[in-house]
Amino acid sequence: MPLTKEVLLNMYRRMLTIRYFEEGLTEFSKQGLVPGTGHVSIGEEAVAVGSCTALEEKDYIISTHRAHGHLLAKGADINIILAEVLGKATGCTGGKGGSMHLSDFGRQILGTNGIVGGGINIAGGVGLAIKKRKTGQICLAFFGDGAANRGTFHEGLNLAALWKIPTVFVCTNNQYGLSMPQSKACANLDISARAASYGMPGYRVDGTDVIAVYEAVKSAAERARKGEGPSLIEAVSYRLRGHSMRMDQMPGGSDYRPAGEVENWAENKDPIKIFNRKLKELGYLTDEAAKQIDAGCKKVFEAASEFALNSPEPEPETAFTWVYAQEGVK
Amino acid sequence: MPERQILYRESIAEAIKEEMARDDRVFLMGEDVGVLGGGFGSTRGIYEVFGGERVLDTPISETAIVGYALGAAMAGLRPIAEIMRVDWMTICMDEIVNQTAKMRYLSGGHPEVSVVIRAPAEGGIGLGGQHSQSFEAWFVHVPGLKVVMPSTPYDVKGLLKSAIRDPNPIIFLEPGVLYGVSGPVPEKEYVIPLGKAEVKKEGKDITVVAWGTLLPKTMNAAQTLAEEGIDVEVVDPRTLSPLDIDTIVNSVQKTGKLVIAHEAMKTCGVGAEIAALVQERAFDHLDAPIQRVATPDVIIPVNRALERLVLPQEDNIVEAVKAIA
Numbered sequence: 001m002p003l004t005k006e007v008l009l010n011m012y013r014r015m016l017t018i019r020y021f022e023e024g025l026t027e028f029s030k031q032g033l034v035p036g037t038g039h040v041s042i043g044e045e046a047v048a049v050g051s052c053t054a055l056e057e058k059d060y061i062i063s064t065h066r067a068h069g070h071l072l073a074k075g076a077d078i079n080i081i082l083a084e085v086l087g088k089a090t091g092c093t094g095g096k097g098g099s100m101h102l103s104d105f106g107r108q109i110l111g112t113n114g115i116v117g118g119g120i121n122i123a124g125g126v127g128l129a130i131k132k133r134k135t136g137q138i139c140l141a142f143f144g145d146g147a148a149n150r151g152t153f154h155e156g157l158n159l160a161a162l163w164k165i166p167t168v169f170v171c172t173n174n175q176y177g178l179s180m181p182q183s184k185a186c187a188n189l190d191i192s193a194r195a196a197s198y199g200m201p202g203y204r205v206d207g208t209d210v211i212a213v214y215e216a217v218k219s220a221a222e223r224a225r226k227g228e229g230p231s232l233i234e235a236v237s238y239r240l241r242g243h244s245m246r247m248d249q250m251p252g253g254s255d256y257r258p259a260g261e262v263e264n265w266a267e268n269k270d271p272i273k274i275f276n277r278k279l280k281e282l283g284y285l286t287d288e289a290a291k292q293i294d295a296g297c298k299k300v301f302e303a304a305s306e307f308a309l310n311s312p313e314p315e316p317e318t319a320f321t322w323v324y325a326q327e328g329v330k
Numbered sequence: 331m332p333e334r335q336i337l338y339r340e341s342i343a344e345a346i347k348e349e350m351a352r353d354d355r356v357f358l359m360g361e362d363v364g365v366l367g368g369g370f371g372s373t374r375g376i377y378e379v380f381g382g383e384r385v386l387d388t389p390i391s392e393t394a395i396v397g398y399a400l401g402a403a404m405a406g407l408r409p410i411a412e413i414m415r416v417d418w419m420t421i422c423m424d425e426i427v428n429q430t431a432k433m434r435y436l437s438g439g440h441p442e443v444s445v446v447i448r449a450p451a452e453g454g455i456g457l458g459g460q461h462s463q464s465f466e467a468w469f470v471h472v473p474g475l476k477v478v479m480p481s482t483p484y485d486v487k488g489l490l491k492s493a494i495r496d497p498n499p500i501i502f503l504e505p506g507v508l509y510g511v512s513g514p515v516p517e518k519e520y521v522i523p524l525g526k527a528e529v530k531k532e533g534k535d536i537t538v539v540a541w542g543t544l545l546p547k548t549m550n551a552a553q554t555l556a557e558e559g560i561d562v563e564v565v566d567p568r569t570l571s572p573l574d575i576d577t578i579v580n581s582v583q584k585t586g587k588l589v590i591a592h593e594a595m596k597t598c599g600v601g602a603e604i605a606a607l608v609q610e611r612a613f614d615h616l617d618a619p620i621q622r623v624a625t626p627d628v629i630i631p632v633n634r635a636l637e638r639l640v641l642p643q644e645d646n647i648v649e650a651v652k653a654i655a
Contacts, residue, residue, distance in 0.1 A: 060405070093438040101436040110404055111437050115428050121394050122429065125401020125409075132357070132383070132407060139401075152424075155394035162389070322439035323473050325497035 001053070003211065005284045009293070011053055011210055012279060015045040015272050016297040018069040021078065024301050025068070025085060029245040033309070035087040036246070038099035039066040043208075043240030046271035047172045048073040050213025050235075051140060054221055060108040060130075060139040062123040065100045066172075067112035070142050076104040078300060079307040088311035095314045096322075108137075116177075117143060117150030120169070124156045127165035127230070138166045138224040140217070146177030148191045157232065161198040164229035168220040171232065172207060174239035178247075179256040195232035207235030208271040211278070238265040334517055339372040339509040341483040342448075345490040346373065346410060348519065350380055353408060356494055359386040360395055360412030360448075369414045370450050370509050392418055396425035396447060400433065400499075404441040410494060416451040416503060417463045430499045431474030442497045446490075451479070451503040452543045452593045453630045453641055462630035462637075464542065464594035469501040470571045470603070476524055477571040479503045481545035483513035485568055488522030496524060505542040505593075527574035529581065533563035536655050537581040539604060540591040541567055544623070544642060548591055551647040560655045570600050578604060579611045586617035589650045593641060596624035618654035623647050 001007055022040035029038065041048065048069035052061065055074070063070040071081050076092075084091025085099045092103055100114040110126060113119040123141030130137045147153055148171055160167050171191050175182050182189055195202025203220070205212045213235050220231035240262060242254035279285035285293075336344070350356045358364075358376060364387040367374030377385040388395050392413055399409035413419050419426060426447065433443050453462025469477045476498050480486040486504065493500040530545065531552055540548035545566050552562040565581050567573055582588050588608055590601035605620045623642045631637050 062401075093436060097436045097438070103437045103440065105437070105440045110401075110441070111433070113429075115424055118424060118429055121397020121425065122401040122404070124394065125398035125403070126405045127401070128398055129402040129405030129407045132402075133405075139405075152393050152397065155389075155391035156397065159389065159391060159394045159398065163386075322435045324476075325434065325442065 003214070007053070008279060008284055011049050012275055012285070013293055013297060014049045014073055015210065015275060016294060017078065017300055018045045018048060018072050019272060020297050020301040021068055021072060021082065021304070024305060025082070026241070026245050028086065030249060033086055034099070034245065036098055037244040038068070038085055039244045040241050041066050041069040043265065043270065044172055044174055044237045045069050046210035046275065047170065047207045047213055047235040047237055050210040051142070051170050051217045054214050054217035055138070055140060058108065058137050059221070060110050060126050060137060061142065062110050062119040062126065062139065063112040063142045064119060064144060064147070065112065065114055065116070066144070067102055067142070068099070070112070071102050071104065071109055074109050075107050076102070076109055078304045080104070082304045083308040083311045086308050088308055089314040090307070090311040094318050096318070117147035117152040119143060120147065120152045120156035123167050124160045124165055127160065127167035128163065130166050131163070136225065138168060138221050140168045140170060142170050142172065144177070145171060145173040145175065145182050145185070145191060148194070149185055157198045157200065157230070160230040161200040164227060166224040166227070167230045168217060168224055169230060169232045170217065171234045173234050173236045176239050176243070178243045190234070192232055192234035200230050200232060202232045202234070204234045204236065207237030208269045208274055210271060210275050237271070238269060240266055240270070333514040335512045336483055336515045337510060337512050338483045338486055338504070339370065341487040341515050342372045342490060342504065343374055343376055345487045345494070347376055347379060349491055349494040350376070350384060355406065355408045356410065357384040357386065357407060358410045358412070359388055359399060361388055361390055361414050363387060363412050368412065370506060372504065372509060373412065392421040393425055396422040396430065399445050399447070400425065400430045400443065403443050403445045404433065408444045408494065410446045410448060413447060413449040415461050416449040416465050417460050419449060419465065426469070426475070426501070427472050431472050435474060443499050444497050445499045446493045446502050447500065448502045448504065450506040450509070452505040452507065453637060454507040454543055456632050456634060456637060458632040459629040464592070466503055466570050467594055467598060467600050470600055475499055475501055475571060476569065477501045477503070478524060478569050479505070479541050480568055481505065481508065481541055481566055483511065483515050485522060487515055488520050489524065489568060491521045492524050503542070507543050511546070522568070524569045525572040525574055526569065527565055527567045527577035529563060529577065530566045531562065531564040533561040533585070535561040535585060536587040536589065536651055537563045537565060537578070537585045538589045538591060538647065538651065539565045539567060539578055541570070543593050544591040544647070547642070547644045548647055551644045551651070554644070554648055555651055560651060562651060573604070575604070575607050575611065579608060582608055582612050583615045586615055587654050588616070589621045589623060589647065589654070591623040591642060591647050593625055595627050596622055597627050599624050621650040621654055623650045
């Protein structure tokens with residue numbers, strides 16, 4: 001879709017909604033309302049929204065453990081996603097999957113994954129089915145710089161290129177795999193350069209610039225839809241929070257980054273601040289309008305919180321359903 | 331007219347061909363499954379009928395084979411993925427255990443995960459430590475998977491057809507030494523339901539539960555023992571998950587004695603689970619301690635004599651039966 005004022009403002013709303021969702025969730029986690037943990041993508045919203053805006057509704061996505069933003073960017077119901085992260089009966093898996101296992105099959109969101117690099121091959125297989133069934137869809141796989149060092153990245157991308165699978169591989173390089181900076185994890189920091197070795201195009205874009213991400217994914221999606229095969233897009237961004245909400249609450253759980261690094265990115269490379277400035281330059285956003293959008297997004301999260309917090313706990317017998325098709329197991 | 335006899339591996343290829351003709355969502359993928367017809371010849375002739383669109387030769391990429399099969403199933407197809415040896419399923423255990431087995435549960439019950447992952451299993455042909463193992467117990471331990479291990483040409487065809495039609499992920503293990511064994515397989519179509527054991531030979535004195543390579547060895551042992559006046563009942567579970575424990579318990583209630591024979595390692599093998607279930611369900615019917623015949627906890631050697639020494643043989647079954655008969 002062309003980036004009209006309306007589309008751009010919707011992108012801005014989605015980025016802000018993701019931010020409020022994850023900031024609010026972090027507070028819920030501190031209050032003990034989130035079972036286990038969750039991995040927020042604060043600072044990476046431009047990758048989620050730029051990518052999903054470049055897709056059509058019928059297109060699939062497969063995502064990672066850091067997926068709230070991807071779900072919301074693809075149009076999942078915020079109430080159901082928040083309820084799931086809080087382990088409630090009204091969540092997308094009835095509270096059985098939690099933050100790392102979110103999905104919305106009605107919106108072609110085929111699930112997220114608790115295993116780093118676990119979704120890459122699955123996305124290739126979805127693409128294989130699309131190709132065989134000639135449905136004109138594509139599948140976009142989100143993963144991170146950590147996953148790019150797993151064997152699944154190599155096997156999945158090689159096969160996708162070989163078979164000209166209609167998949168777009170989007171690597172959010174947030175520069176850390178838990179505490180490990182990318183500079184200690186690989187000698188060549190340019191992940192997009194690996195694409196050439198598989199025989200597919202690779203693009204490295206500024207992952208804090210939502211329009212740059214959109215343009216790259218749009219062009220890769222067009223290529224995939226035409227049957228020309230997959231592309232790899234590396235969107236360089238930064239994880240403004242620690243690895244997980246739980247680790248951020250552990251004493252010393254986030255003490256592995258050089259002094260001032262987080263503050264510097266937050267000040268100068270926050271994708272929402274950057275997009276806000278851009279929209280103002282374009283004349284699409286005034287301070288007053290920005291305030292209204294801000295208040296609207298906050299309200300969306302407040303309404304979702306009310307829904308999720310007031311949702312019932314799952315019934316005990318639901319623990320045993322869905323293990324096998326057609327039957328419960330006890 | 332005598333019943334048609336075909337090889338175990340021909341029966342597999344026939345089942346796949348029939349199901350691919352029946353349902354155009356079914357396709358086959360794996361290393362060397364197409365042009366060559368499989369590293370052990372179990373997919374010969376399928377590529378010639380259905381071509382490269384539905385018989386996909388893959389690179390040596392086990393995680394991609396299973397991961398792609400899962401993704402294709404989630405988007406509406408019904409893949410049959412072959413891993414050339416069960417030993418190499420260790421390479422794609424994440425795709426099998428964390429992804430495929432759990433996809434339905436972790437997706438709110440949504441996708442149909444109709445994936446069959448086939449692999450040759452067990453030893454006996456001198457292929458050594460990384461090509462001779464039997465991991466059925468590993469997969470039985472994973473909720474969400476069904477585990478099938480057929481022992482005859484007749485069973486493998488009927489069970490594979492059921493597995494391909496099943497909406498759950500299936501681990502389908504084919505004992506490598508049985509590929510070249512022939513047996514009666516009717517030309518008329520049939521299926522065998524998953525989760526149903528079969529009494530392969532009725533007897534009144536003692537029950538032997540056996541599967542895989544040890545099923546034919548047990549049948550031979552039963553003949554030897556019959557000559558010595560011991561009437562053995564042989565039960566083949568055929569499907570190890572879900573396990574048809576009722577058929578086993580019924581047999582033990584009749585005979586009062588149980589030997590379990592499998593080629594997998596003894597420690598934590600499926601035999602241990604069967605023994606536990608039988609003592610839970612039929613303790614009062616047992617007249618003797620349950621015996622297990624299995625491979626001791628060693629690596630499978632290549633040398634013929636050494637391999638024969640560690641893998642359970644007919645003699646070991648005879649001895650185990652005599653110990654409690």
